[in-house]
Amino acid sequence: MIPIHTGILILGSEVLSGAVCEKNAPFLLGKFQDLGMPVRTQIVAGDSREEILEALSFLCRTCDLVVMTGGLGPTFDDLTRSCLAEFSGFPLRFRAREFERVKGRYAGRRKFLPALRAEMCFPEGAMVFANDWGMAPGFGVRCSGKWIVALPGVPEEARAIFERKVIPFLKKVFRISALPGLLTVKVLGLTELEILAKLGKDFPPRNPLISCGIYPGGGEVHLRMRIHGENRQGILREVNRWKKFFKTRLKTFLADFSDRPFEELLICRLKGARKTLAACESVTGGWISKRLTDIPGASGAFRGSLVTYTDFAKRSAAGVDRETLLRHGAVSGPVAARMAESARVKFSSDWGLGITGLAGPSSAGSGHPVGTVFIAVAGRRKTEVKKFCFKGVREKVRLRASQEALRMVWEALGHGKNQGVSCG
């Protein structure tokens, strides 16, 4: 397959002013990667005719396809339609059929009709991508051998139109017979270098049809493989071969072949084992509970948590005794252990987590450096305590602490066979 170069053009002065966080580019970048159509250049340009035309000619010089978002509304600063008419040389034409198709949706709201009418004008011969999720449709224009696709700026509409209408269109015009196979490998408990050591010489593969990336972050490592091929069967066979490879080499460190968040895997795993979890958090201040309850249906495995952010709360709510606190200090293994045990008892859960530490910025005379965290997992038979020294700012320390705590539960559950998580 000849690589198809893609360009992305994001319109919007409000993006350039730094006032809003742009969401269409990250989405499109990922999608084109999955389609095997690497993005060569991405431009953000202001809402002016001159800047839009400049950016379009720059992108069309080097790319086979340009996808742009924004500027499809009905107001004076929505210039995409007229700019594309000028750029392609095809004048704007009102499409009565498209108008009739959606007019009914605005029955009783007559004041919308002039705007709707303006949004149903497209360069002559354009391919229209109906917008079932909002007002302005997207469209594609062919222009000196290149395709330019325009999408609305509203992220939900841009995504829906791209996935349902544009992808099938691109597969047809660019004759993409088989989409590349995607393999995501989520690894827990190993660093990037340790993973590479375990995978050995066979990884990364020297096969030019396979591209790989390794992305560490937040205590997890993701490996991503894109496998190209002539047909679906061949690609699937190759994907399965690699799955087997990763299972054999990474053993219990392989968490999942998916992008599902770790919290979801853990909740599934707990449910599968019919076990429940509760926590008592100090340094993470509720973040662990928040992460677990991000997952719908978490209550089937996560019972609740005590956030004991002061010594007083550790005593009164978690029942840590005064002597332990005085002798060892709030940031200590024995206090973490009591917290874990107390969570387990208070919520009658199978497992209890206890986390205490110092996230900084100041270490407040505790005798420990900022980043010191004690994590305990209490089970029916024993309580395991680990000490960590995390580096970085407050937020990073808290995030790493929550991640390691969840990972300790994962390990406690795993009994050395955390492969093949089957759930949902």
Added chain:
Amino acid sequence: MIPIHTGILILGSEVLSGAVCEKNAPFLLGKFQDLGMPVRTQIVAGDSREEILEALSFLCRTCDLVVMTGGLGPTFDDLTRSCLAEFSGFPLRFRAREFERVKGRYAGRRKFLPALRAEMCFPEGAMVFANDWGMAPGFGVRCSGKWIVALPGVPEEARAIFERKVIPFLKKVFRISALPGLLTVKVLGLTELEILAKLGKDFPPRNPLISCGIYPGGGEVHLRMRIHGENRQGILREVNRWKKFFKTRLKTFLADFSDRPFEELLICRLKGARKTLAACESVTGGWISKRLTDIPGASGAFRGSLVTYTDFAKRSAAGVDRETLLRHGAVSGPVAARMAESARVKFSSDWGLGITGLAGPSSAGSGHPVGTVFIAVAGRRKTEVKKFCFKGVREKVRLRASQEALRMVWEALGHGKNQGVSCG
């Protein structure tokens, strides 16, 4: 002042592959807005000589200044130095003085020295911006009347160098005598339209030296004003005049003249009033506690929280009686009130928060639609309960619920005079 057009060039194939979230562009966009140097175009280009040179010539055609990030490391795909040498026509020269200045930092780590040496080569005549936070320094080259500034890709390093070294440099070379005055107005409890109604005809001002933006999000609205002028005194006078205007018109809805997160304002306010808070969370699952403990020193005002994610936990940990649960259901005003009172008692705090609701996706036969949330604030004398119906997906419902809960505490504390929060 003649507007100075700025271009931003972000290098990195990993950004284009959609694998990492780009952080330098949003930072630079905001900074240039504050400097009164609007960004005209932003480009993301891959790590190839051809693409970098193409993007540079495109940007230099239309901009007076180009700031680029990334590609300053010592490996084969770090091409910024050599591309800028080629583009400007100034050959790379090793700068012994810069090398000697930082060599000491790598004493005992000899293997770093060749990389360090490579990173101390700059186009002849370049202005070097020392990197006190990492390895590769930034630099600026003047090239046919335009300035090109290169910064490392690591966000922390790029930010620090830009703020401490590049801004003073730009102020000098572009003769920026007075930076525009910035006024951020944080408003709580009013919608965008309600704010505009209260501000009346005087807002937005018709003065061409003042630019304004209004940005709603997450239950808060931010107004941002940029006030240009000839000198510092005049700008300051104007800023103060507008502060007075907003105070008079927005009264108790004006939360702060700053970008400080709401959680921080609330903690400050609680500390100022020598009051403490505790919570009992169900639907928000710990998010409120997490948000409050994001703020260093939160323990001075926030005592802790109970996360009672199951009915069992509501009974056993929060002491909600079986009868109330059975008669009203877990998602109800009386249960929220009991939770708030229980938090207040358990943690001996002045105020207690109770939150129960349905975040979805399924409503699980509770008789309420997804998005129903009851929030209670318990004080010494009374407990106030409010019912909300939030729209949107699970995450949005949970975020809005946590925001409204914190805002209820804010209101309970405010007694109609929440102006002039003075703290830190």
